[in-house]
Amino acid sequence: MTDARTFKYRTNLARKMSAPGGRTVADAVIKAEAGVERHRAAAMTSVHETLAALEAVAAVRGEGGQRVYDLAASMLDMAGYFDTGPLHGAMFSLCELSSRMIEADRWDWPPVEVHVRALRVILDDDCRDTEGSRAVLDGLAMLVRKAAR
């Protein structure tokens, strides 16, 4: 066994944040949320473009699994700053599915295509959380569980 050194320390961040001044938590959150909101339109445009790229890849079943994972992860990254309801669940599900199939070296297009179509349906429905979208997510979760076996 090797020796481990453990010690307490006070960071510059802690020291500077303990100084008087600044703004209230409520004010900081309101200002930050307003800042995020200014990016919503551009971010959602980017999400639409990435989904179109994903649809193109799935349509020809080309470029392999890593490309699907990268596109899905990119969508998740961008939309992850906003409340996109069921869209987030569907994107995460596709990331999980493609990641597991890549790890297992067992790629299967049909469940991927189902995910891509589900993303389109949810996005075209303005990411509304409905009984229908919840049923779609349940179905996607079943596909991921099956892929994990």
Added chain:
Amino acid sequence: MSRTPRQSDRVNLEETTVLLIDDNPQSLDILSSIVQGFGVREQIRCMSGVAAKDIIKRRQIDLILVDCAMPDMDGYDFVRWLRRETGEPTSMIPVVMVTGHASQSQVAKSRDCGASFIVAKPLTPTVLLQRILWLASDERVFVQSANYVGPDRRVNNFGPPLNMPGRRHDDLSAHVGAAVEANMDQSDIDSFFKPKRVAL
């Protein structure tokens, strides 16, 4: 870690320098807007772990927000380099990692890299500010060993702060508090250590 911040609590990030690292310029813009809203006046933005290494060597940084997935040098490798290859106090800069999805192969890397916190998306300003406030009152010890360098990972044993949803009944408390019962007799304490014959 401290309690959940109240809306009326004050947060002072005016004098801090924050380094933001993300290969996606749009995502970098959004992160930048968030920390600006928090009151950070000086933020340095860069789009790769390699570029961030260069900045770290030249500038004093108080807080780092880094995306996990980046080409060339991902966030995990960057934090690992920061913790192991730079001297104190640079190696102890608080780091919050932001991730959309962690693939199976990245789970172990995220556990071992030495980040202060890993925050999964969806990421709201409230969650990020809470993590920063936790960092300001972080009570974890810093660990330096052959296999791991970074804040003590056993923080989960303590669970969420007191009075916060999600606390389990057996979570430990970082605060011992005042005694609520009389001291035990020495004979009672001794009895815990004396071997006793038991019937099998």
